[in-house]
Amino acid sequence: MIETLLAALVSGLVLGSLYALMASGLSVVWTTLGVFNFAHGALMMVGAFVAWTVSEAAGLGLLTGIAAGTLVAALLGVLIERLLVRPFYGHRSMLLITVMTTLAAMIILEKGAQIIWGARLKQLPRLIDGEVSILGATISAHEAVLVGLAPLILFAIWRFTLKTRTGRSLRAVGQNQNSAALIGIDVPVAFAIAFGLSAALAGLTGALLGSIRFITPVMGAEPLVKAMIVVIFGGLGSLGATAGAAYLIGLIEALLIVWLGLYWTPFVLFLMMIIVLVFRPNGIFGGKE
């Protein structure tokens, strides 16, 4: 019994790390631009495919592949911001329009990937072979790297937005664009940085996930839906709340899988989300908007 529980906790930690990386990227874009990027999962998928092409097809090594996947996703993110988000800035129903344009971007990326890479399943090798035992539960060393890396990355983003000049300019733009522009912050550049950073996070997550799951054109859809549940729980407003909610959801999901099985878990998660929303429309950790 205890062993099953510990195993669930550890697998919850792996899921939580994945969701934290996904959801923090969504949160960075949301707090800076007020845009919810539906293409976030597709950017993750592109990161995985590019990492596979560079590392396996071209044979340049896994680390080069991961770096390339991250970089290509970041560039695509900047491109999406420039072409699909910026033209609608200041529009009355900008929120709705950017949901639709990023949804269109998602379709383009998914179908594009299917045409370029085909539907055959692909997988990346692992960063480190072997297994690691945590609290008596065994996970692959690669998953352990993911678990260890996620808090480091989250900490780095948090320090970046708090302490660096660029990071603070992102927050300033998020709070009040006009005032930010008045004190000499280049608002369009801040938007591009936020989108690029978020997309880079997605690409990196995808490249790391490509060793654990199969790489397919639709691999980003499920993590995106989970990241949505996370941001509904945590609210989109702050990075800390989003990360906290990500680990919480990961743990709850792992426990539910043990308790109810794989099929009923999404259903219960969704019900919990509805209940949270009815009582706390801005999320468990979210304040007033």
Place this chain on the structure above:
Amino acid sequence: MSTRARDILVPLACLAVLALVPLVATESYTRHLFIIAFIYGIIASNWNLSLGHCGVFNFGHLTFFGVGVYTAAIAAKTFGINPWIAIWLGGVTAAFAAFLIATPVARLKGIYVVLVTFAFSQLAMQLVLSQSQITGGAEGMVRIPFMRIGDYSFVRDYKLGYYYVGLGLLVLSTLFLLAVINSPFGKSLKAVRDAEDYAESRGISVSTQRILVLVLSAVFTGVAGGFYAIYLRVASPEVFGFGTLALALSMVLIGGTGTTYGPIAAALALTFATESLAGIRGLEEARFIIVAVAMILVLRLAPGGLLGLLNRLKI
């Protein structure tokens, strides 16, 4: 021609043309495309009721369609209910599903409406996939009973019967939408969309209107889903996917949000356009990319949709 006469005569003329199409389009493939276009026309124009007329950011509209598809499929195949009744049951369950999701959604604002309705559609798909002994899981359900009157099977005569059932449902759905939009209730929806605070101060309950509009928009969407299942004799979880969602959304956008006939016209145009693209080798997947690009271009260049653009130019 006065505007009023134009609003009545032009649609009637279009209907007359559509009623005569089977005389010209005698083979079953062209008729099939028209039937699919009628179904998409119902989906898009009813989605427009909540999205365009009331400003509810509902991204789970295809869930109502999927609920209709599976209701009719299960009713007709598993329980042996007459397909003519089964398609209307699709409307009933879809309206009920809409009520379930509308109750929490009515209290939410902005992006959270998008997220919850979207997550709802994903959940419905999960449910269909997991209950495979009822729904057939990922393979879906096949060989669903077809429509017949007495001994006459609707599959015969190159789908002539199905063509007129599809057209009839589209007409019914459109009359229903017109009645809703032109009623005082319809005007209160516009008030909720354009001036929420003012509407509330005049005694309109914003959350009640949102619940009602979602339920009303689900009725014919569910019926269309039921008809889809009976006509194609297949129910597959694909109806909940991103592809169908994007196609229907592009019809609403290209046709013009807030117009009545725009999404129907766009549904006809886009069904034929995407189907003919699918016939070109190598474009089977790329056609979705083309639709997505068209959606972006319309948002960028003609936010009122193509029909809105024509109206503004006074053509």
